[in-house]
Amino acid sequence: MSEDQPSALLVGTDVYAMRACLRTGIKPYVVHGPHLNDWGSMELPEGAVGIFAEDPTSIESILFSLRRAGATEREFLFVQTSDEEALVTVAALAKVLDLPTPVEADIALHFRDKWLQKQIVSAAGVDVAASQVIEDIQHLDPAGLADFGRAVLKPLAGAGTRNTSVVGSREELVATCQEYRRRGVPQRTFVLEEFITGDEWMVDGVVFDGELQFLSVGSYVEPCLTAVDSNRVLQLERFDPTADAGVYDLARPVVAAALRALGLRRGVFHMELFHQQDTGRLVFGECAARTGGGLIHESVEYKFGVDLGAAAIRCAAGVDPQVEPKVRPDSVSTIFLAGRPGTLIGRPSPAEIRALPGVEHVRLDLPYGFRMADSVADTTEGVGQVMLSGRTREEVRERREFLTQWFDERLTVVPTHADYPELRRWQQANWPDSVSPFGTYPRD
Ligand SMILES: Nc1ncnc2c1ncn2[C@@H]1O[C@H](COP(=O)(O)OP(=O)(O)OP(=O)(O)O)[C@@H](O)[C@H]1O
Ligand SMILES: [Mg+2]
Known part of the structure; x- marks a missing residue:
């Protein structure tokens, strides 16, 4: 790698952004927090330079780390983050280091403060809570x-x-x-x-030069809060721009008006909307200036052939991403795989899951020995995530239901709060041969 190779400063470990940099000859300097060491599931790709910061959402912490690494004097092309909690920090950092960034400080606030965001969107005539x-x-x-x-x-x-x-x-x-x-x-x-009733939709897309260049509408199978409150993990679907043209006709003007009001000039976004089926009313929920989680990146790539990470990096570099979607008619859905309270000691392998019908992508996050909580606390929880496809939405739903049950039946978890007799019965049910009963008198 030559010293003259162009480089960019990324805050957070967005794999799609790092990949996009490396594919376009940009060396990513990646500021990351302790989670990379603590979690141990991910390594930075070859060619990336890791810079440890105690708290990558703190400007002080980032500046300490950059100075220590001798990176403050480097001529980065831009600074970018996909970490929502670092968005305002990165905007401030861009000012301090005099670097371009896709979402500047005054605009970054609009994508973080949920109250301010609703005020702005409402003033533009969009329905909000x-x-x-x-x-x-x-x-x-x-x-x-x-x-x-x-x-x-x-x-x-x-x-x-x-x-x-x-x-x-x-x-x-x-x-x-x-x-x-x-x-x-x-x-x-x-x-x-x-409280706004209705289905919860999500819109993932790209803005360049202040124009909405691409959007993909999807829905949560049940609203995020309903899922978390009911102790269930998230399931997501995508709408088809032709078969579900009505959805796009309804969403597009609302999305464009909200983004214009919020002032996003370039970058990717993840917006949430409530859709009230009986009236057709669409109410703005919130909008983040980043790609969505929950394998949304993979599902947009599968359905539209659009790489949102690449678009984010082109936008950050000030280059028109020229998104040209190539829509695939198949249906796609992504799901989190549910755990159970207790210690994880067995689950199907990635290869076994991949062999099931319609499975396009598998990511398993929890190591054996992981203590799973008694209840679902947020929308990022699960043993792993899977993307499924099918010819129709119904086929994908059937596959989703099958996979959910199939995985649950093959999950081995030492239950939390079990007393010893319960643990013995659990062992007897799972490994009958391993049980050693103790009789009062030895048998003949
Ligand atoms: N005003 C509301 N009416 C009904 N449900 C709401 C409302 N605000 C939030 N929710 C529910 O709570 C969830 C979380 O709220 P919100 O999206 O504002 O915050 P968040 O924690 O940033 O979300 P995310 O899970 O997308 O990171 C929403 O996805 C939705 O299901
Ligand atoms: Mg949300």
């Missing part, structure tokens, strides 16, 4: 709040549907805030939003 800020849930004055009915309480700049609850009254709100304090929830500033 009524929303009010609670500055400090540990010092809540319920009398200071506007009246509300069924509402959602969530962190002002949270992610993954974590620490998010439905409350129906002031009493419930007070009790939930107290419970969050007891649990040591780190966030203090929350929004309280009117």
Whole structure:
């Protein structure tokens, strides 16, 4: 690698962004936090330079690390992040280092503060939930709040549907805030939003020069909050731009108006909308200036032939990504594989899962010995993730249901909270030959 090779500063370990840099001859300098060491499941690709920062969402931490690595003087082409929590930090870093970045500081705020975001989108005439800020849930004055009915309480700049609850009254709100304090929830500033009913859609796409260049609409099989509250993992589907043209006709103007109002000039986005089937009403949920999780990257690539990571990097470099979708008529869905409370000690191998009908992509995240929690706390939880395809949506649904049950039946988990007799019965059921019963008198 020559010293003159162009380089870019990436904050966070977005594999698609790193891959896109390496494919276009850009050397990625990747600022990453402790999770890479702690989790141990991922290595940086060859050609990338890792820079450890204690907290990659803190500008101080990043600057310490860059200085230590001697990278502050380097002439990076741009600085980019796909980590939502680092978005504003990276915008500030771009100013300090005088580097181009796709989402500049004033705009970055619009993609983080959920209350501010709704104010801006609403002012552009797009339907949003009524929303009010609670500055400090540990010092809540319920009398200071506007009246509300069924509402959602969530962190002002949270992610993954974590620490998010439905409350129906002031009493419930007070009790939930107290419970969050007891649990040591780190966030203090929350929004309280009117509860919006309906299906939850997602829109993933690309903006360049302020124009919506590409969009792919999908849906969560059940809303994220319903899934987390019911202890279920996420399942996602994609709509077809021809077969589901009505969905695209409904979504496109709303998405374009929201993005224009929020001021995204270039980059990728992941937007969530509520769709009310009876009235056809579409209500803006939220929008992030990053690619979506949950194998959305893979499913968009499968369905549209569009590499969102490559688009993100081209946008960051100021180059028109010239997205040209080539739509595949097949249906595609991605799912998280559910675990169970307890210690994981067995599960099907990636090859066994890959051999099932319609499986296009498998990623298993948890190592054997992992202690799985008693309940689902956020939308990123699961033993792994799978992308499935089929000729029709029905075929994909059937495959999804089959895989979910098939995987569950083959999952071996030492149950949490089991007493010794229960563990013995569990062992007897799973490995009858390994059991050694102890009789009072030796048998003949
Ligand atoms: N006003 C609302 N009405 C109904 N449901 C809501 C509302 N706000 C949030 N939700 C539910 O809670 C989930 C999480 O909220 P939101 O998307 O705002 O935060 P997030 O934690 O950033 O999400 P993500 O899981 O996309 O990172 C939503 O996906 C939706 O299911
Ligand atoms: Mg969301």
